[in-house]
Amino acid sequence: MAERVTFESSTGPRLAGIIDRPTGEIRGWGVFSHGFTLGKDSPASARICKQLAADGIGMLRFDALGLADSEGDWGDGSFTVKVDDVVRACEFMAERGTPADILIGHSFGGAAVIAAARQSPGVRAVVTVCAPVDPSHAEKQYDAVVDRVLAEGSAEWLVGGRKLTLKKAFVEDVRNARLEEKIRGLKLPLLILHSPTDNTVGIANASAIFQTARHPRSFVSLEGSEHFLTRPGQAQRAGRIIGAWADAYLGSNRA
Secondary structure (H helix, E strand, O other): OEEEEEEEOOOOOEEEEEEEOOOOOOOEEEEEEOOOOOOOOOHHHHHHHHHHHHOOEEEEEEOOOOOOOOOOOHHHOOHHHHHHHHHHHHHHHHHOOOOOOEEEEEOHHHHHHHHHHHHOOOOOEEEEEOOOOOHHHHHHHOOOOHHHHHHHOEEEEEEOOEEEEEEHHHHHHHHHOOOHHHHHOOOOOEEEEEOOOOOOOOHHHHHHHHHHOOOOEEEEEOOOOOOOOOOOOHHHHHHHHHHHHHHHHOHHHOO
């Protein structure tokens, strides 16, 4: 059962989301942050969240600023804005009486949930799926226009058949983002899911996150999967793994 919602972003425009609600017993709640320009309906986002809902964990997934159903201009975002909007999503869930027990992020969204976790009300555990250890890894996606952006202040960028405006402030913010201290100071249980055959964000990123993090930390290999988890069963498998791992950190187990 899906519920469409909107909530105010950290910068003002309203963000569009879907809460995948369990049809049976509710074990807990979570928030999902999608990859760089993917959206809430991307295979990783939708399929993982639906699987978790089937396992009793209600999940909010939402479009980032200026993408799909959300208001605003994508170019006015940044890694910092994405992090702040993850925090806002958790605040929204808490305000409606369903505080998020777990934060899950795919790819660029995985880096964002690590950075957002300590500021997010209710969060007791964090999951990354195919995430980079350095947010600036995203620059590989727009490297063809980055010199022009830095020289002229902005440039149109074609991605996935859509025209987005990439701005200098966005590029500089992503370059200045640092995760090492966020990972080291997380002080929350961390599950890292990554595929050894991920050709977009290499498996070395998972190793670096794991080595930097402190216990409790766990790693599970998504062997046979590709970065976007589009093949049949890949995202659902990730969802089942997350659901089992998160059991100790869900609302029903709060002290």
